[in-house]
Amino acid sequence: xxxxxxxxxxxxxxxxxxxxxxxxxxxxxxxxxxxxxxxxxxxxxxxxxxxxxxxxxxxxxxxxxxxxxxxxxxxxxxxxxxxxxxxxxxxxxxxxxxxxxxxxxxxxxxxxxxxxxxxxxxxxxxxxxxxxxxxxxxxxxxxxxxxxxxxxxxxxxxxxxxxxxxxxxxxxxxxxxxxxxxxxxxxxxxxxxxxxxxxxxxxxxxxxxxxxxxxxxxxxxxxxxxxxxxxxxxxxxxxxxxxxxxxxxxxxxxxxxxxxxxxxxxxxxxxxxxxxxxxxxxxxxxxxxxxxxxxxxxxxxxxxxxxxxxxxxxxxxxxxxxxxx
Amino acid sequence: xxxxxxxxxxxxxxxxxxxxxxxxxxxxxxxxxxxxxxxxxxxxxxxxxxxxxxxxxxxxxxxxxxxxxxxxxxxxxxxxxxxxxxxxxxxxxxxxxxxxxxxxxxxxxxxxxxxxxxxxxxxxxxxxxxxxxxxxxxxxxxxxxxxxxxxxxxxxxxxxxxxxxxxxxxxxxxxxxxxxxxxxxxxxxxxxxxxxxxxxxxxxxxxxxxxxxxxxxxxxxxxxxxxxxxxxxxxxxxxxxxxxxxxxxxxxxxxxxxxxxxxxxxxxxxxxxxxxxxxxxxxxxxxxxxxxxxxxxxxxxxxxxxxxxxxxxxxxxxxxxxxxxxxxxxxxxxxxxxxxxx
Numbered sequence: 001x002x003x004x005x006x007x008x009x010x011x012x013x014x015x016x017x018x019x020x021x022x023x024x025x026x027x028x029x030x031x032x033x034x035x036x037x038x039x040x041x042x043x044x045x046x047x048x049x050x051x052x053x054x055x056x057x058x059x060x061x062x063x064x065x066x067x068x069x070x071x072x073x074x075x076x077x078x079x080x081x082x083x084x085x086x087x088x089x090x091x092x093x094x095x096x097x098x099x100x101x102x103x104x105x106x107x108x109x110x111x112x113x114x115x116x117x118x119x120x121x122x123x124x125x126x127x128x129x130x131x132x133x134x135x136x137x138x139x140x141x142x143x144x145x146x147x148x149x150x151x152x153x154x155x156x157x158x159x160x161x162x163x164x165x166x167x168x169x170x171x172x173x174x175x176x177x178x179x180x181x182x183x184x185x186x187x188x189x190x191x192x193x194x195x196x197x198x199x200x201x202x203x204x205x206x207x208x209x210x211x212x213x214x215x216x217x218x219x220x221x222x223x224x225x226x227x228x229x230x231x232x233x234x235x236x237x238x239x240x241x242x243x244x245x246x247x248x249x250x251x252x253x254x255x256x257x258x259x260x261x262x263x264x265x266x267x268x269x270x271x272x273x274x275x276x277x278x279x280x281x282x283x284x285x286x287x288x289x290x291x292x293x294x295x296x297x298x299x300x301x302x303x304x305x306x307x308x309x310x311x312x313x314x315x316x317x318x319x320x321x322x323x324x325x
Numbered sequence: 326x327x328x329x330x331x332x333x334x335x336x337x338x339x340x341x342x343x344x345x346x347x348x349x350x351x352x353x354x355x356x357x358x359x360x361x362x363x364x365x366x367x368x369x370x371x372x373x374x375x376x377x378x379x380x381x382x383x384x385x386x387x388x389x390x391x392x393x394x395x396x397x398x399x400x401x402x403x404x405x406x407x408x409x410x411x412x413x414x415x416x417x418x419x420x421x422x423x424x425x426x427x428x429x430x431x432x433x434x435x436x437x438x439x440x441x442x443x444x445x446x447x448x449x450x451x452x453x454x455x456x457x458x459x460x461x462x463x464x465x466x467x468x469x470x471x472x473x474x475x476x477x478x479x480x481x482x483x484x485x486x487x488x489x490x491x492x493x494x495x496x497x498x499x500x501x502x503x504x505x506x507x508x509x510x511x512x513x514x515x516x517x518x519x520x521x522x523x524x525x526x527x528x529x530x531x532x533x534x535x536x537x538x539x540x541x542x543x544x545x546x547x548x549x550x551x552x553x554x555x556x557x558x559x560x561x562x563x564x565x566x567x568x569x570x571x572x573x574x575x576x577x578x579x580x581x582x583x584x585x586x587x588x589x590x591x592x593x594x595x596x597x598x599x600x601x602x603x604x605x606x607x608x609x610x611x612x613x614x615x616x617x618x619x620x621x622x623x624x625x626x627x628x629x630x631x632x633x634x635x636x637x638x639x640x641x642x643x644x645x646x647x648x649x650x651x652x653x654x655x656x657x658x659x660x661x662x663x664x665x666x667x
Contacts, residue, residue: 240661
């Protein structure tokens with residue numbers, strides 16, 4: 001085990017995979033200088049400018065070229081800088097990458113990883129802060145990954161690079177400096193579709209992913225002190241998602257609270273809530289609840305930005321209210 | 326074949342030193358494309374072909390002349406109007422017809438249809454239902470060829486309508502910046518769907534835009550298969566030799582509508598009739614006659630193409646429907662599409 005930050009973990013993962021497989025290369029704006037957040041720092045020294053390739057500010061070309069290069073047998077990692085900018089490459093991702101294998105009857109695969117940093121971060125405002133993971137979960141063909149810890153960011157990015165499907169890989173910008181233990185074994189992979197039970201408990205299930213997992217973990221501590229035992233599940237991947245783990249937990253606790261940073265309306269929490277309602281309505285002791293952002297763009301002022309984030313206190317309050325019914 | 330194509334506009338003196346065998350090969354390719362699309366339209370009328378068919382009737386010389394210079398391991402990307410390019414690249418005609426019929430044994434076992442026709446076994450990486458989308462994918466395919474150190478090239482064919490979308494700029498810029506082996510071919514039929522492209526295009530058009538990015542462009546009469554052949558004969562080896570991207574701007578005309586259901590009433594009758602007199606098939610036949618090929622030999626090629634299509638039509642009609650399980654196959658490796666949402 002090594003202690004590494006979330007951002008270092010992703011760098012370790014990419015470097016290990018590039019050493020293992022000469023077909024892997026990365027392409028995006030400013031990668032030679034380390035990328036906008038430093039995710040690629042130093043990689044050009046080991047792998048050179050051909051495999052750590054700078055790109056013009058051409059999101060459609062970055063993803064489109066990755067699609068073409070993947071069809072030809074390479075394994076590109078396409079950096080989008082901010083998930084918001086990936087919207088300039090939606091055709092390439094949704095109409096091309098996600099569908100090529102299917103509409104060509106299995107004649108090809110598109111093994112690309114599209115890295116799309118998400119989340120509210122330091123007053124980045126409306127066009128640099130979104131969490132649009134539910135959009136991609138809706139698209140057949142795509143894998144959607146939202147790691148919450150350094151260890152998962154390493155193990156999941158490695159799985160993403162080895163995956164033959166197109167992967168939308170959403171790191172949370174607020175987690176870059178988060179430290180944690182990271183496995184050294186270059187063959188340590190975190191599989192898709194396997195949730196992590198962060199904390200076991202009998203009273204109430206909280207399902208979350210990405211940065212909100214840490215908010216929920218703190219809330220669970222507070223709730224434990226008040227006698228409420230929370231089972232906290234970190235989904236880690238939204239497609240595939242670990243439906244079995246969620247259903248098993250809610251069957252045990254009878255209560256489900258979903259917590260997400262994204263806009264709650266039509267967010268992935270709705271899918272979880274609906275799935276539980278369809279399968280477990282008799283086991284539920286109280287109505288399913290969701291916490292997420294209201295349906296507004298992310299504002300600039302730090303005070304306003306903070307007001308949109310689901311806070312630990314809101315999680316505690318919601319859980320306590322659910323325990324009373 | 327339409328009787329209108331029998332009278333050819335005066336074209337001036339015949340070129341000397343014609344390679345009759347090569348020209349004859351192009352003639353057959355063009356006839357097969359024409360017959361294929363006529364069969365596809367017939368299939369639509371017979372309710373055995375579905376969705377939209379975008380015929381390239383009148384544009385066959387571009388497909389034949391360009392693809393005639395590509396190797397099997399060269400890569401081709403095409404458009405929603407892609408039957409001709411795909412056939413000219415060497416795809417199996419029977420499998421293509423089965424694909425249009427939505428049958429087992431189609432190039433994609435009936436999952437793509439006309440707009441997503443593809444045959445990766447001959448380097449044909451797909452027609453594309455989204456205008457301009459193939460341009461950035463082509464740049465990426467060429468990027469991979471360069472990374473892999475292969476001497477194959479990418480040929481990307483798109484229409485004049487594609488030059489007003491962003492991927493045109495992004496893809497050409499990418500190919501030039503990374504010095505990639507791509508031959509861009511703008512098959513300029515004058516129409517963006519049902520709108521005259523020049524009424525919606527600023528500046529001097531496709532060639533000027535390519536040149537502004539430092540990509541040399543050659544502009545030709547795309548209805549003259551000899552001109553297309555000669556242009557591609559120079560451009561393909563240049564691209565293969567490491568000269569970087571090249572651009573071919575081929576002027577042609579879509580003799581039918583945007584789709585086979587489009588009567589194209591937005592065009593004056595006289596204009597279309599004049600264009601039929603420049604039908605590339607009639608013109609190549611005229612060249613063959615001038616080169617001494619007999620009427621019988623020309624007619625034999627027509628009969629061969631038509632007979633091949635009759636057989637393909639019958640074969641497709643007799644082919645089984647795809648097993649319904651195919652709807653769930655080749656979605657992705659992870660996650661079960663079946664268990665959800667029912």
